Amino acid sequence: MTALGVREIHEVGAAAFAWLSAHRGDFALGEDALTADGHVDATWKPLGELAQTCASVRAHTPPSDPLHTCASDLLRFAWQQTGRGELFLRLQQSEPFATYPLEIYSVFASAGLRHPRYEAAAATTARTRGWRLTEQEPTRRLGVLKAERRSGIRRPERDAEALRRTWLGGLPEPWTFERSAGYALTHVVFHLTDWGRTPAGVPADLAAYLAHWLPPWLDTCLDAGMWDLGCELLVVAASLPRPPDHATLQHAWTRIARAQHDSGALPQQAPDSRGDARADSWDEAGADPEPDFLQCYHSTLMAAFAAAQTVKYLTGEAHEDGAEDRAAYVGGAQNRYRGQGVPG
Template identity: 40%
Template sequence: MTTPDAVSGSARLLADRALSWLHANRSLGALPEDSTETLADPHTVYKPLGETALAASLVLRNEAAGPGQQVAATGLLDFVWQQLREGDFLYERQLRHMLMTDPLEAYAHFVRCGIRHPELDRLLAHCTRLRSAHSVEQVPNRRLAVANAARIAGFDHWPDEDGWRELTRRTWLGAAPEPWAINWTTAYAMTHTVYHLTDWGGLPDGLPADLTAYVRTWLPVWIDIWREAHQWDLVAELLAVGVCLDEPYCPPEDWEHLAALQHTDGLLPRDGDPVEADPQQRFRDHHHTVAVAAVAGTIALHRAAQTR
């Protein structure tokens, strides 16, 4: 079994350059000045801010991160927190849209780093106990996302151990389905099932043993499929899955290939299409892939430090 140490060079290069790109281009992801808690299209700016906060929080969780990485990650987290009006934006969004889950999910990245908002804490403590909140109809891996955010933020009165098992078995991965029937959508759902059960590699035993064996068996095939299709965003997600497992799967050639595709400024293309020259378009098209590269590399480095 290849250990994370074997890919630490490629993982560090990938993560460091991705973090630098996120930091250098952070102003392109600022919320419009007239933004309110009710967003017409939250996927355009609000969602990327959450992804940036996730990447930064994992760097700060990683004790092996160097001083430069910690400074950059702290700067990114501060930037996003300021964009969210130091939590007031999340509070107002949750207050006015009680059944929305994204305020809790975004807030968890800050709580991971010791940043809290007292009013939002009180509101979430109330909302997460409502039967309505637990009855919102969501796809199964999204319910795991909310459960993990609640666990991180300290509102983990639900689900209990049986609840986690039930949520897990409702997912595509939880059924251990025919692996050749996977498609682009279910592949992303599978990756996030692993992320939330393991808290992004922080709880590698969180994925049940039978599903761990299933993923470890078929992950090499899935990586090959989407490498051949030049879907680099999904390849990066799959590499992150590999280093979340209790015994990480991390073949050096896959990491080296992804690092070789990364631009010197840290941008990692989402696919094989040409990259636009316009900075704002580049940000819109490739921000998610760069954030995933930062996340994947950071988890790999964290696991390598654990195995030493």
């Protein structure tokens, strides 16, 4: 199997963006987005994830890159869906202690799209004991703290305390890695690096731990056909101060590219959970039907994000602060370990 080069990885990202653009209507907020019984996971969550991916890709690509143009266009679409921020204010009034509106809003704020009245209302709520004492999973707590800062809210709770309560922050035995731990660790790294912008945000002990164990975890996920988690791990890999060697990334991308549909959609999971074996049979048996929107939108977003982040690393281009910290480690060969840990 020939490893993919930078151009082919970029093409995976371009195909993913083509699918996302063609399906932008599926990300639109419906009439139930503000109702008490609305399904957040089917309304705000997809839109927020679209916004986060597009804001990140726009930050990691030069303006001349078509991915940058497409990401900017979709980010504008997502912002318009929120009424240019007005719907966040309405959510604040109806669900003052829900954190998801602030988490999603902070994505737009990080891209310079702001709604001052919503920020003022959110800041008032954030000063209450009720907000501070809301019980949350440690990874979510870390994300909320980052969302507050993105939105101009400052309070004394420290990130380091939340970080060390997460799975990754505790440096667990590597063989305890499984699916839920994988998603938790990727989001911890997303929060620490501001979604890949500042690799130096990963503490030295976590960076060393991930440099050692991320390659086998990535291999294990791809062997299991976990394309969605595999792409998240690829984002992490290209966001670290000490990324894996180029061959590790390129071979992983070969497997992702084979799993991608011609339309650009990437399924969350290989249909029969045999991973590569299934992908290798597509040419002979014909591709499986494209999964429905909710079954592939997130993995397709992650493919687009991971492609942009990987190309940025492999080409050595610096579009954000922190690239110098990463460059200091580039060129040192990293040991590669396989066969450790089995996703659950």
